[in-house]
Amino acid sequence: MSRxxxxxxxxxxxxxxxxxxxxxxELHPPxxxxxxxxxxxxxxxxxxxxxxLGALLRPEKxxxxxxxxxFCFCRSATCAIVYFAPDRVLFxxxxxxxxxxxxxxxxxxxxxxxxxxxxxEKIQAEIRNTGKSTVTDQIKAQVKAGNCYCEVTNPQGTxxxxxxxxxxxxxxxxxxxxx
Ligand SMILES: [Zn+2]
Numbered sequence: 001m002s003r004x005x006x007x008x009x010x011x012x013x014x015x016x017x018x019x020x021x022x023x024x025x026e027l028h029p030p031x032x033x034x035x036x037x038x039x040x041x042x043x044x045x046x047x048x049x050x051x052x053l054g055a056l057l058r059p060e061k062x063x064x065x066x067x068x069x070x071f072c073f074c075r076s077a078t079c080a081i082v083y084f085a086p087d088r089v090l091f092x093x094x095x096x097x098x099x100x101x102x103x104x105x106x107x108x109x110x111x112x113x114x115x116x117x118x119x120x121e122k123i124q125a126e127i128r129n130t131g132k133s134t135v136t137d138q139i140k141a142q143v144k145a146g147n148c149y150c151e152v153t154n155p156q157g158t159x160x161x162x163x164x165x166x167x168x169x170x171x172x173x174x175x176x177x178x179x
Contacts, residue, residue: 033072036086041079045072045086052157053083053091061095073156077105082155100155102163112167113139113160114153123164124171133168136161 033045053065071090074081082100083091093100101119104110108121118135127133139161142148151157 033070034086036072036084038072038074038076038079038081038084039087039089040081041074041076043074043076043079045084046075046156046158047071048073048083048155048157049151051151052155055152056096056098056155057091058095058097061091064090066090075102075156077103079103096155098155102156112164114155115139115148115150115160116142118160118164120167120171123168124175127168127171127175133172135168136164139164 033047036045037043038045048071050065050069050071053071054062057065066085068085071083071085073083080092080094080103081089082093082096082103093103098114099107099110101107101110101112101114108124109119112118112120112123113135116139118139123133123135126135139148143159143161148159150159154160
C-alpha cells in the first residue's frame with residue numbers, strides 16, 4: 001500500500017479539491033519507507049529525513065541518531081514508536097520534544113498542523129463560531145507563499161494537509177451531532 005504525502009486526503013472518496021494534493025505534493029513528493037514495517041505494530045513506515053529527527057528529538061536524544069540519511073516514521077495512532085529502522089526501534093513518543101498529534105487522537109491540544117499551530121480545539125472553535133472552517137485554505141495560501149517548514153516542524157516531516165482535512169471533517173461531524 002502506498003502512503004504518500006497526503007495519504008488520508010488521497011484515499012478519501014469525498015475530497016474534491018485536488019489543489020490540496022497538488023500544492024503540498026509539489027513541495028513534498030510522496031515517499032515510501034522501503035517495504036519496512038514498524039517492529040512493534042507492523043504498520044508500513046513512511047520515509048523521513050535525518051533533519052526531521054534532529055529538529056524534533058529532545059536534545060539529549062540527538063546523539064543517539066544513527067548515521068544514516070533516512071528513517072521510517074510509524075503512522076499508527078495506537079503505537080508508541082515514532083521512528084524506526086527496518087530492523088529495529090529507534091525512538092518513541094517520549095523521545096520527542098513535541099506531541100505527535102497523529103498518536104494523540106484524544107488530545108484536543110495536540111497539533112494537527114505544526115507550521116501554523118492548528119490544533120483540534122482551535123479548528124473546533126472556528127467551526128462553532130462561524131459554522132465553517134477556513135483552516136485548509138489558510139494553510140494552502142501559506143504553502144503557496146513558501147511559508148511552510150514541515151521538514152523541521154512536523155514529526156512526519158511532510159505536509160499536514162491530509163491530516164488537517166481529516167480533522168476538519170471529523171470535527172464538523174462532531175459539532176453537527178452536538179447541535
Ligand atoms: Zn508502530
